[in-house]
Each structure stands twice: as C-alpha cells, then as structure tokens.
Amino acid sequence: MNRFHSLINKKLHIACPIIQAPLAGSSSPELVSAVSNAGALGSLGAALMSPEAITAAIGKIRSSTDCPFNVNLLIPSKTPRKSGIIKMQRRLNRFREELHIEQHLVQPVIEKGKFEHQIKAVLEAKVPIFSFAFGMLSDKWIEAFKRAGTTLIGVATTLEEALALEKAGIDMLVAQGCEASGHRAGFLNREEDALIGTMALVPLLSDRLTIPVIAEGGIMDGRAVGAALIMGAEGVQLGTAFLTTDESPISHAHKHALLCGVQSKTVLTRAFSGRLGRALENRFIIQMQHDKGPIPSFPIQGRLTADIRKKAEETGNGDFCSLWAGQGVEFCRKISCKELINALMEELEEAMGGTLAFYEYFRWKKSA
Numbered sequence: 001m002n003r004f005h006s007l008i009n010k011k012l013h014i015a016c017p018i019i020q021a022p023l024a025g026s027s028s029p030e031l032v033s034a035v036s037n038a039g040a041l042g043s044l045g046a047a048l049m050s051p052e053a054i055t056a057a058i059g060k061i062r063s064s065t066d067c068p069f070n071v072n073l074l075i076p077s078k079t080p081r082k083s084g085i086i087k088m089q090r091r092l093n094r095f096r097e098e099l100h101i102e103q104h105l106v107q108p109v110i111e112k113g114k115f116e117h118q119i120k121a122v123l124e125a126k127v128p129i130f131s132f133a134f135g136m137l138s139d140k141w142i143e144a145f146k147r148a149g150t151t152l153i154g155v156a157t158t159l160e161e162a163l164a165l166e167k168a169g170i171d172m173l174v175a176q177g178c179e180a181s182g183h184r185a186g187f188l189n190r191e192e193d194a195l196i197g198t199m200a201l202v203p204l205l206s207d208r209l210t211i212p213v214i215a216e217g218g219i220m221d222g223r224a225v226g227a228a229l230i231m232g233a234e235g236v237q238l239g240t241a242f243l244t245t246d247e248s249p250i251s252h253a254h255k256h257a258l259l260c261g262v263q264s265k266t267v268l269t270r271a272f273s274g275r276l277g278r279a280l281e282n283r284f285i286i287q288m289q290h291d292k293g294p295i296p297s298f299p300i301q302g303r304l305t306a307d308i309r310k311k312a313e314e315t316g317n318g319d320f321c322s323l324w325a326g327q328g329v330e331f332c333r334k335i336s337c338k339e340l341i342n343a344l345m346e347e348l349e350e351a352m353g354g355t356l357a358f359y360e361y362f363r364w365k366k367s368a
C-alpha cells in the first residue's frame, strides 16, 4: 500500500506517484504497459510516429493493460530557419565517410501539417492522459481534449511558462529541471536562459500554482522521489531511469553507454537536432563543438544527422549516436520496470521513515 498518496494518484488513478517520462523514439507499447501494469504511469512518446502508427500503438497498449497511460506529442516550432543546411551537410559528410554511408548535400523534407494529423489520432483514441512539450497547446485542442475527458499535462522550465500553462487550463504540469535528459522542453525563454535546477524549480512552482506539480530532472531513486514530494511536488517523472529497464527499446550502444559507467559526463548540445538537449558527451558532440559554425534549427538538424545516428546505432558505434542522458546517469539500473518501480517505492518508504510525520504535516498544511 502506498502511504504517499497524492493528488497525482487520485487524479490519474495510479497507485504510485511515479510517471515514466515520454521518450520519443525510445518508448514502445511494451514499455508503457509494463510501467502502467506495475502501478505507475507509462507514457508513449509519439512525436516521431505517423498518425497510423500512433493509433496502432495505442491499440497495442490497450490490449496489454487496463491501467491508465499517457500519450505525448511535441508542439512544432513555427518556422525553422533553413539557413546553413549545405554548409552543415559538408561538415556531416566527414562523419558519413567514416561510417561508410553515402555522402550528400540534399535539403531535408520537413512534413507540413504532421502535428495536426498526429493530434487528431490521439484525440480520436480518447486516451486517458495527453501530455505535450515545447509549446502551448492551442485553445481548440484544449477544449477538444476536455470534452473527451482527457487529463492534460504540460511541461514548464520556468515560472513564466508554468503560469501560462495554468492560465490556459492545463490540469497539471511537469517542472523540468536542467538535470533532465533529452531536449529542453521550454517555450517562452531562450533555452540557455531557462536552466533552473529541479531543487529550485519545484518549490517555486508548487508554491505559486494551484494545479499539481510533477518534478522531473535527475530523479533516479526513492530518496530523490521523497525530496521532490517534500519540496511540494505531487509526483515525479523519470526518463533516464527507465531507459535501462529490460523493456526499454533503446539501442544496445545507448544502453551500454548508460550502464557501463565509463562515460558519465553529460552536456547540453544542439549538435544532434538543433534544439538544446542533454546527452552523454561523445566524439560527435566534441567534434561539432570544435568545428564551431552555426547549427541549423530544430527539427532540420535532426533530419540532417538522422542517417549518421541510424548507422551508428545499427553498428553499435556510440561515438556517433545521440546518447541522451540526465545528470543522474550513474544511478542507472539494469532491471525490469516492475522491479524499478517497486525499488523506488521501497527506497521512498525507507528515506521518508524518519520524516514521515513532517511529510504528513506538510500535506495537511498544504490542503488546509
């Protein structure tokens, strides 16, 4: 029995105050249902999927769990800058030569209107929970999801973004600290100006907002879950910790890099996609930084580097993969989702043992 029952448990109908972070390209229906079946909330990062694939994946999740789950999309950036593409292709051709893939100078195709089709597929599936990042969901979609009975979760990296999401009518929000793996989720501030740590962001947002706050960024064990709850979060969202679970579909090279502990230095880089994100430092990042020169904007740079990353993953070459990782990478465990969630809850109990009275007082004070 979970003693740390919070608003997240109540509103999302889950037993543990834990959410597996949406991981585009790295989450599968198997991962999502394993997490949900273990009493936490599984999330499908659907941003890279076609509308048909999203519908099929939701069907697969439903066939393997009766528990709630979340589907996530990324709000598209308005007008990606197209300058510097050919120059970047020339820079990338050196890596292509080394990986024995075809060199080229072509412009990538960015599909227009993809997001509208993706979000329609999610809406039609009447999913229990929908989350989004990189922007604000328009009123049209907020109203449509509310009519469908879907709970909405947005992601904020600053107080300004959090207040805007609350004002728009979002049900709860994720406070993304700068320790987090993958892309920075913010949308109102320049990414470099919105690098607040989880420890500072969570108390700030939970004091200033009326909607529940979910802490994320660098949370890897039950101690950190407890700290987030004490700071006022109603739940936690973990990405890196789930990347190394048995059900995680990431490449062998990525899993090995996260688990082997040889390279634990994470850096913020635009080299892979054009958008700032946290990954394990590798040769690709170092070389791109060394070359200097502008990087085309998101998602163009992501399309340009796609063939390099794919070949590197296929051949197990960690030097050229995007090894997304949070600052807590050294705490990665090679276990199943169920074992991870049970361990987090046991560690939470242990860590909070002495402070339980304070925690209960804090909850009472907050709700009074």
Ligand SMILES: Cc1cc2nc3c(=O)[nH]c(=O)nc-3n(C[C@H](O)[C@H](O)[C@H](O)COP(=O)(O)O)c2cc1C
Binding pocket: 021, 022, 023, 024, 025, 026, 045, 046, 047, 072, 073, 074, 132, 133, 155, 176, 179, 180, 181, 182, 183, 185, 216, 217, 218, 219, 237, 238, 239, 240, 241, 324, 325, 326, 327, 328
């Ligand atoms: C491989 C990968 C893919 C991600 N894809 C998404 C995504 O599609 N949508 C999203 O909101 N966040 C995405 N994120 C960010 C995570 O949801 C979350 O912010 C991060 O994993 C939390 O940090 P942690 O790893 O320190 O727990 C992704 C992160 C990773 C590592």
